[in-house]
Amino acid sequence: MSTKVFITLGIESSCDETGIGLYSSEKGLIAHQLFSQVELHAEYGGVVPELASRDHIQRTLPLIKAVLSEAELQLSDINGIAYTAGPGLAGALLVGSSIAKSLAWSLDIPSLAVHHMEGHLLAPLLEETQPEFPFVALLVSGGHTMLVDVKGIGKYKILGESLDDAVGEAFDKTAKILGLSYPGGPALAALAEQGDETRFKFPRPMTDRPGLDFSFSGLKTFARNTFAKYPNEKANIAKAFEVATTQTLMIKCRRALEQTHYSTLIVAGGVSANQSLRKELNKLGKKLAVNVFYPRQEFCTDNGAMIALAGHLRLIKGHKFITNKITIKPRWSLEELEAV
Amino acid sequence: MHILAIDTCTEVCSVSLYSNQGKTSRFIKGVEKSSGLILPLCDEVFSEVGITPKDLDGIAYTKGPGAFTGVRMCIGVVQGISLAHDIPTMGFSTLEVVGFGAAKKFNTDKIAVALDARMGEVYWGLYQDQKLTNESLRKPDDVNTLGQDFIGVGTGWGAHEQVLSERSGISNYKANFYPKSENLIDLYLIHVNENGNFDDKLPLPTYLRNNVAHKSLK
Ligand SMILES: Nc1ncnc2c1ncn2[C@@H]1O[C@H](COP(=O)(O)OP(=O)(O)O)[C@@H](O)[C@H]1O
Numbered sequence: 001m002s003t004k005v006f007i008t009l010g011i012e013s014s015c016d017e018t019g020i021g022l023y024s025s026e027k028g029l030i031a032h033q034l035f036s037q038v039e040l041h042a043e044y045g046g047v048v049p050e051l052a053s054r055d056h057i058q059r060t061l062p063l064i065k066a067v068l069s070e071a072e073l074q075l076s077d078i079n080g081i082a083y084t085a086g087p088g089l090a091g092a093l094l095v096g097s098s099i100a101k102s103l104a105w106s107l108d109i110p111s112l113a114v115h116h117m118e119g120h121l122l123a124p125l126l127e128e129t130q131p132e133f134p135f136v137a138l139l140v141s142g143g144h145t146m147l148v149d150v151k152g153i154g155k156y157k158i159l160g161e162s163l164d165d166a167v168g169e170a171f172d173k174t175a176k177i178l179g180l181s182y183p184g185g186p187a188l189a190a191l192a193e194q195g196d197e198t199r200f201k202f203p204r205p206m207t208d209r210p211g212l213d214f215s216f217s218g219l220k221t222f223a224r225n226t227f228a229k230y231p232n233e234k235a236n237i238a239k240a241f242e243v244a245t246t247q248t249l250m251i252k253c254r255r256a257l258e259q260t261h262y263s264t265l266i267v268a269g270g271v272s273a274n275q276s277l278r279k280e281l282n283k284l285g286k287k288l289a290v291n292v293f294y295p296r297q298e299f300c301t302d303n304g305a306m307i308a309l310a311g312h313l314r315l316i317k318g319h320k321f322i323t324n325k326i327t328i329k330p331r332w333s334l335e336e337l338e339a340v
Numbered sequence: 341m342h343i344l345a346i347d348t349c350t351e352v353c354s355v356s357l358y359s360n361q362g363k364t365s366r367f368i369k370g371v372e373k374s375s376g377l378i379l380p381l382c383d384e385v386f387s388e389v390g391i392t393p394k395d396l397d398g399i400a401y402t403k404g405p406g407a408f409t410g411v412r413m414c415i416g417v418v419q420g421i422s423l424a425h426d427i428p429t430m431g432f433s434t435l436e437v438v439g440f441g442a443a444k445k446f447n448t449d450k451i452a453v454a455l456d457a458r459m460g461e462v463y464w465g466l467y468q469d470q471k472l473t474n475e476s477l478r479k480p481d482d483v484n485t486l487g488q489d490f491i492g493v494g495t496g497w498g499a500h501e502q503v504l505s506e507r508s509g510i511s512n513y514k515a516n517f518y519p520k521s522e523n524l525i526d527l528y529l530i531h532v533n534e535n536g537n538f539d540d541k542l543p544l545p546t547y548l549r550n551n552v553a554h555k556s557l558k
Contacts, residue, residue: 058542101379102416103423106422324383326376
């Protein structure tokens with residue numbers, strides 16, 4: 001590989017956060033900033049796609065400037081631009097894509113479409129101690145729940161995924177049922193800390209049969225019914241829900257590790273911030289002699305750093321978009337990616 | 341002087357590059373337009389003129405109203421190109437660009453622009469004496485009463501032909517009349533001539549339609 005420093009600008013705009021990151025082949029992650037739209041969508045009880053797009057178009061450019069000045073770099077120092085092209089909200093993706101492609105075009109440098117979930121999947125590589133390939137990845141976010149066999153960058157096989165709600169979505173919906181404020185996932189986790197684990201037992205969906213797929217929508221219904229009967233036991237219901245989801249995830253991780261014989265597990269995506277999930281998986285790791293890796297808390301949810309990294313690892317190998325067309329892929333499978 | 345003009349706000353997409361060779365332009369419409377071809381079109385005009393984005397002195401663009409994603413693509417592209425080399429930008433209402441083009445073409449200073457805004461509404465504006473007024477989102481039966489001396493232009497006149505002509509009193513109209521980036525160049529040059537240099541810093545969209553979300557009844 002050449003010794004010349006290569007610096008990648010990463011742009012994330014797939015949902016309700018605008019994220020910008022700068023990754024250098026010499027220094028690793030050099031700067032990153034995030035603008036979260038959580039407050040904007042809170043009064044609607046969920047992400048409103050048109051409002052998300054309207055916000056991205058105002059935030060992206062100022063955020064790019066802020067990150068550059070934080071890193072004390074000029075645009076002329078940038079060697080490539082990576083942007084999230086999917087999966088995600090079409091209008092939101094289009095903002096990042098338009099800005100990224102035109103900026104790269106104007107600077108005459110390569111640009112690259114990054115798969116949002118590959119960003120999550122590679123986020124643990126932003127840390128000092130890094131997992132080695134191959135590994136099993138558990139990706140748990142607001143839009144996705146999947147187990148992936150990762151043999152290398154771009155060598156992904158989906159072992160199992162959610163047939164209905166993503167686990168983050170199930171957290172959010174259950175939180176809403178309990179009357180917690182948006183976004184409910186972290187609030188529900190906080191409430192669960194005060195709950196009694198022995199009070200209610202929720203099912204562990206799809207664990208009584210083989211396979212690595214998930215289903216979480218039933219748990220939400222279970223929570224609703226329990227709440228109707230015991231309206232004063234919010235914390236206990238939150239606890240039962242959290243225990244059921246984390247144990248279900250743990251059981252499937254164990255299966256995936258046994259099936260692949262891998263000795264490394266990485267966990268990423270918004271729900272990987274959940275402490276009781278981490279505890280459960282760390283316990284499993286000890287039992288199976290498997291090393292478990294997580295991104296730092298701030299890189300569990302959407303961010304620009306992971307997009308800069310994922311794009312960087314491909315750009316330095318010469319991957320790039322050969323067309324100047326502004327393209328997005330709102331639906332895009334991890335398995336379609338090219339190996340590096 | 342080198343000026344780039346970009347419009348992707350409605351069902352058409354066009355770019356124009358102004359240089360000492362005059363205006364070098366591209367225009368596409370329909371399906372082609374929605375496929376994000378704006379940068380390949382830019383490539384064509386730049387290589388034809390033989391300059392690069394670095395050589396630009398300014399960018400003129402339509403800032404809306406129009407189709408939301410088309411408007412944002414236009415703004416995003418202008419943001420990206422201008423950021424790269426710190427190029428000053430100047431945005432114009434889609435209605436002004438259409439009005440200006442029509443005034444020139446029909447040699448009149450009384451133009452009523454109506455762009456189809458879907459959902460039974462139009463983006464409405466009057467272009468008179470080289471100025472856009474009354475820029476708004478309206479029901480077709482709620483437009484200004486004008487008269488025979490006006491000419492109507494824009495897709496709204498196709499979608500709401502009858503109501504618009506009844507209400508406005510205009511019988512002379514042309515529905516397939518679109519924004520053109522060549523006219524953006526003219527508007528830019530006129531503006532610079534009159535007011536000196538200008539830069540809107542951060543290009544941002546004009547939507548006119550803002551009731552796009554419903555609050556949940558928690
Ligand atoms: N501590 C937590 N416990 C449970 N869920 C959480 C926690 N922190 C965040 N989440 C959930 O993570 C999701 C957001 O993750 P993110 O990776 O940004 O998802 P996406 O990109 O799919 O929106 C939300 O559903 C949120 O509720």
